[in-house]
Amino acid sequence: MTTYSLAAVEPPAASKAPPAPYLSIVVPIYNEEESIPYLYERLTAALDPMGRPYEIICVDDGSRDRSFALLHDLAVSDGRLRVVRFRRNFGQTAGFAAGFDRARGEWVVTIDADLQNDPNDIPAMLTKAEQGFDVVSGWRARRQDAFINRRLPSIIANRMISWATGVHLHDYGCSLKVYRAEVVKNIDLYGELHRFIPAIASWQGVAVAEMPVNHEARKYGKSKYGISRTTRVLLDLITVRFLLSYSTRPMQVFGAIGLISSFVGGLLLLYLAYVRLVMLQNIGDRPLLLAAVLMVLIGVQFLGMGLLGELITRVYYEGRDRPIYVVREELNPGTG
Ligand code: UDP
Ligand code: MG
Numbered sequence: 001m002t003t004y005s006l007a008a009v010e011p012p013a014a015s016k017a018p019p020a021p022y023l024s025i026v027v028p029i030y031n032e033e034e035s036i037p038y039l040y041e042r043l044t045a046a047l048d049p050m051g052r053p054y055e056i057i058c059v060d061d062g063s064r065d066r067s068f069a070l071l072h073d074l075a076v077s078d079g080r081l082r083v084v085r086f087r088r089n090f091g092q093t094a095g096f097a098a099g100f101d102r103a104r105g106e107w108v109v110t111i112d113a114d115l116q117n118d119p120n121d122i123p124a125m126l127t128k129a130e131q132g133f134d135v136v137s138g139w140r141a142r143r144q145d146a147f148i149n150r151r152l153p154s155i156i157a158n159r160m161i162s163w164a165t166g167v168h169l170h171d172y173g174c175s176l177k178v179y180r181a182e183v184v185k186n187i188d189l190y191g192e193l194h195r196f197i198p199a200i201a202s203w204q205g206v207a208v209a210e211m212p213v214n215h216e217a218r219k220y221g222k223s224k225y226g227i228s229r230t231t232r233v234l235l236d237l238i239t240v241r242f243l244l245s246y247s248t249r250p251m252q253v254f255g256a257i258g259l260i261s262s263f264v265g266g267l268l269l270l271y272l273a274y275v276r277l278v279m280l281q282n283i284g285d286r287p288l289l290l291a292a293v294l295m296v297l298i299g300v301q302f303l304g305m306g307l308l309g310e311l312i313t314r315v316y317y318e319g320r321d322r323p324i325y326v327v328r329e330e331l332n333p334g335t336g
């Protein structure tokens with residue numbers, strides 16, 4: 001009935017267009033030529049039986065192999081496959097961001113192209129989300145990656161992220177996640193912040209659920225990351241923690257430290273002045289003098305940093321629309 005009344009008011013050209021997608025699948029792709037045919041096959045095989053209109057947004061993150069050519073051929077025969085091609089490699093986070101910017105569905109699903117995630121997990125995750133969650137995050141309970149350089153750092157990082165962000169998940173790094181569209185549309189992504197989306201989204205007050213999902217060893221191609229990712233994730237964690245708690249009031253944080261430090265340093269200097277001028281003792285070789293001077297200097301620096309932080313915060317909240325990627329071409333760009 002609804003479709004009938006909608007069709008009646010729409011111009012004829014629009015009535016031929018496919019129905020607005022309910023689901024948008026976002027897939028970042030960097031040199032995954034061997035996986036792409038299977039990815040497309042397995043995604044459609046998992047999504048078709050759900051009977052919901054969907055779109056698959058593949059973001060070719062500057063691949064140097066045949067990934068784009070393969071996606072191009074698939075997109076010609078299937079209008080539900082949309083392809084965004086970056087000018088160069090901007091990183092997985094930018095890939096997600098481009099997909100989120102274009103997603104038209106009510107729900108957005110992120111999944112890796114390498115088939116380490118199983119598209120067959122999507123229907124159950126969506127059902128869970130529809131029961132009243134804004135984010136359903138996959139948990140690779142039986143993760144198929146090497147222990148020492150992949151799983152161990154990941155366990156430690158997950159514990160730290162959980163502790164620092166207050167959003168408690170077992171597995172932040174799993175790409176397979178389902179989001180309510182508003183959640184990802186309201187987030188500014190940059191750096192390698194994609195694994196913190198649930199934490200950043202918690203600021204919006206979202207309900208987050210976690211679900212065990214399948215995980216397979218990578219069959220084709222190579223992982224794009226090594227052990228160095230661990231440090232980058234830890235640094236990002238500090239950023240997120242700061243953004244979550246103090247981003248709008250840097251002066252409160254740095255200023256407080258600065259005031260305390262200068263105040264204590266100032267008292268010590270007064271005491272030293274008393275020792276020198278009244279008690280007429282030598283203070284030139286006292287470690288306390290060094291400590292007092294340092295504290296005053298550090299205090300002034302912190303106050304300055306707080307002020308700079310305040311200025312930068314204002315710039316940050318004003319200049320939000322800077323893109324973190326550059327698009328070379330788009331296939332099946334859709335209308336919305
Ligand atoms: N990826 C990307 N841009 C990059 C690095 C990775 O789009 O700069 C994609 C990659 O093609 C894959 C996903 O991000 O679909 C996850 O990458 P990978 O499998 O290498 O990570 P891992 O599973 O080893 O953590
Ligand atoms: Mg992978």
